[in-house]
Amino acid sequence: MTTTAAVLLEHTDAPLTAADLELVTIARDVGDAVVVTFTPPVAAALEQLAAHGAARVVHVSGTSTLTAVAAAAVQQAVEQAFDAAPRLLLAKATFANKEILARAAHLLGAGLVIDAARVAVEDAGVVGAKRVFAGTWDVECVVPEGTALLTVRPNAVRATPVAVPTEVEVTSLTLDAARADARGVELVSRTVHPTEGTGPALGEAAVVVAGGRGTGGDFAPVHELAEVLGGAVGSTRDCVDEGWIEHDTQVGQTGVTVTPRLYVGAGISGAPHHRGGMQASEVIVAVNADPECPLFEISDLAVVGDLALVLPRAAALLRERAGDPSVAGTAPDAS
Amino acid sequence: MRIVVCVKHVPNIHSDRAFADGRVVRGSADGSLNELDEHPLEEALRILEALDDDARAASEIVAVTMGPAEAVDALRRAFQLGAHTGVHVSDDALAGSDYFATARTLAAAVRRLEQDGPVDLVLAGMAALDGLGSVVPALLAAELGLPQLTNATSLTLADGAATVQREVDGVTEELRAPLPAVVSVTDHINRPRFPNIKLIMAARTKPVTTWTLADLGLEPDRVGVAAARAVVRSAEPRPEREPATVVTDDGTGDTGGRALADFIIDRGLI
Numbered sequence: 001m002t003t004t005a006a007v008l009l010e011h012t013d014a015p016l017t018a019a020d021l022e023l024v025t026i027a028r029d030v031g032d033a034v035v036v037t038f039t040p041p042v043a044a045a046l047e048q049l050a051a052h053g054a055a056r057v058v059h060v061s062g063t064s065t066l067t068a069v070a071a072a073a074v075q076q077a078v079e080q081a082f083d084a085a086p087r088l089l090l091a092k093a094t095f096a097n098k099e100i101l102a103r104a105a106h107l108l109g110a111g112l113v114i115d116a117a118r119v120a121v122e123d124a125g126v127v128g129a130k131r132v133f134a135g136t137w138d139v140e141c142v143v144p145e146g147t148a149l150l151t152v153r154p155n156a157v158r159a160t161p162v163a164v165p166t167e168v169e170v171t172s173l174t175l176d177a178a179r180a181d182a183r184g185v186e187l188v189s190r191t192v193h194p195t196e197g198t199g200p201a202l203g204e205a206a207v208v209v210a211g212g213r214g215t216g217g218d219f220a221p222v223h224e225l226a227e228v229l230g231g232a233v234g235s236t237r238d239c240v241d242e243g244w245i246e247h248d249t250q251v252g253q254t255g256v257t258v259t260p261r262l263y264v265g266a267g268i269s270g271a272p273h274h275r276g277g278m279q280a281s282e283v284i285v286a287v288n289a290d291p292e293c294p295l296f297e298i299s300d301l302a303v304v305g306d307l308a309l310v311l312p313r314a315a316a317l318l319r320e321r322a323g324d325p326s327v328a329g330t331a332p333d334a335s
Numbered sequence: 336m337r338i339v340v341c342v343k344h345v346p347n348i349h350s351d352r353a354f355a356d357g358r359v360v361r362g363s364a365d366g367s368l369n370e371l372d373e374h375p376l377e378e379a380l381r382i383l384e385a386l387d388d389d390a391r392a393a394s395e396i397v398a399v400t401m402g403p404a405e406a407v408d409a410l411r412r413a414f415q416l417g418a419h420t421g422v423h424v425s426d427d428a429l430a431g432s433d434y435f436a437t438a439r440t441l442a443a444a445v446r447r448l449e450q451d452g453p454v455d456l457v458l459a460g461m462a463a464l465d466g467l468g469s470v471v472p473a474l475l476a477a478e479l480g481l482p483q484l485t486n487a488t489s490l491t492l493a494d495g496a497a498t499v500q501r502e503v504d505g506v507t508e509e510l511r512a513p514l515p516a517v518v519s520v521t522d523h524i525n526r527p528r529f530p531n532i533k534l535i536m537a538a539r540t541k542p543v544t545t546w547t548l549a550d551l552g553l554e555p556d557r558v559g560v561a562a563a564r565a566v567v568r569s570a571e572p573r574p575e576r577e578p579a580t581v582v583t584d585d586g587t588g589d590t591g592g593r594a595l596a597d598f599i600i601d602r603g604l605i
Binding site for chain 2: 065094096098102103106111124138139140142144183184185187189193195201229248253261286287296297298299301304306310312313314316317322
């Protein structure tokens with residue numbers, strides 16, 4: 001019997017991100033990938049889904065951003081849009097999704113794994129592997145039976161197209177009004193923060209360059225290196241408290257958790273709260289003027305030096321290597 | 336105003352944390368109140384301080400925790416931070432409880448407290464620093480059938496309703512709901528004060544109410560490992576990272592910058 005793997009992508013009204021397509025890649029590799037979405041999918045998104053091997057899209061209309069309502073929408077989709085209940089349902093590891101999946105699992109009597117870094121379907125059940133204790137332990141959670149709901153970290157796999165794009169069928173259903181009960185919670189206002197520039201979202205980025213107190217509030221070198229690497233800019237709690245940078249950039253246990261292929265921490269001492277949000281990164285580089293910087297202890301490369309000099313120099317060399325003529329020769333001793 | 340604050344006893348994040356038999360080792364030596372739970376306690380104090388004298392005198396902050404015997408330490412710390420009374424839900428059958436069993440047990444404790452008088456507000460921290468699941472407050476709201484207001488960075492109570500600001504996943508929201516409600520708060524909502532000596536002294540002797548599952552009317556097979564829908568199959572410490580390659584810059588940025596660029600290129604990271 002084929003396994004059905006659902007993927008919750010709340011928004012398909014715009015082109016999908018790499019993190020969205022990573023989930024589709026996981027789902028279609030374990031079985032039939034069915035996307036559950038709360039917006040009507042646009043053509044560009046459908047094309048991406050076809051290229052990545054999705055079999056079907058279920059559009060649930062009439063839901064809202066309130067957790068209780070979104071969870072009821074997931075429950076209804078799982079109960080009504082499948083011939084047999086899907087074996088698993090994946091969603092990106094956002095704060096909103098954790099709660100939506102938790103409440104949906106509560107309604108469905110399903111198993112829940114929060115923030116899996118790897119997903120597999122085995123005889124024993126659906127397996128979600130995760131990094132815990134600030135990336136120092138590997139734990140495998142198994143949901144032996146029923147539907148498993150999992151939030152999945154970005155970069156768990158690389159999004160890869162299938163050889164032959166699929167025909168994606170779109171079906172829809174409307175959320176039963178009776179289920180949409182948020183117990184009187186009322187949305188007074190909602191503002192989506194504008195995304196800065198063209199870089200990837202911090203939580204989903206394959207490269208993160210983060211600055212800490214050592215920047216003294218000047219994030220220009222951090223931005224410069226991030227831009228060369230096509231990465232996102234991160235920061236620490238201190239920097240946010242100082243008002244140097246927006247809260248959205250805070251990496252740490254209570255901010256954004258990042259698991260990029262490359263993390264560069266500049267002027268960051270490496271307090272436990274920050275480490276908890278980045279320690280599972282694949283490759284860690286730290287740049288700090290203090291040779292005793294604790295972040296060096298978990299780094300692959302430790303550069304003892306002034307970030308305001310080291311980062312621009314590295315950025316210039318990397319640009320040079322990328323063959324950008326506008327910067328060639330600006331770096332001293334470029335030979 | 337009667338406020339329940341859910342707190343958790345967790346291994347200290349500065350200690351060597353570990354798993355054994357698929358569960359977090361929760362010894363008392365390295366355990367403490369989950370740091371993020373100081374914020375809902377502080378918020379509860381501020382809510383009471385804003386009341387007039389009569390209303391404040393009739394108010395109560397109840398700290399509730401579930402866990403093994405050592406978990407009572409979290410209540411002692413909560414007393415230092417201003418909680419008036421403490422409830423410890425402890426039962427051997429609770430071991431191995433998943434998110435759902437935890438929420439079910441805490442909900443049963445809240446309902447039990449309601450037998451002695453109405454509960455106006457249930458507060459919690461945004462996450463426990465051991466599991467970092469961040470889902471128990473939402474599940475607690477679901478179990479209790481109460482409004483869910485999570486990850487609040489500000490909380491205002493007026494006219495029988497709670498209004499919160501929240502900032503999650505790049506979205507700022509204001510939500511309002513009638514009381515009673517379940518509210519979780521982030522570490523940005525307030526700065527917890529340092530306990531004064533009077534509270535520290537009093538915390539040692541304050542009585543703790545201990546409830547078992549039977550006291551809460553919960554069947555043992557509804558919680559703990561018996562009810563878990565997800566189980567930990569394996570838990571392994573990760574190998575220590577190789578010591579870092581250390582490069583000391585020459586003071587111009589060149590040595591350091593070159594080492595950084597070469598490293599990124601050699602590892603194929605660009």
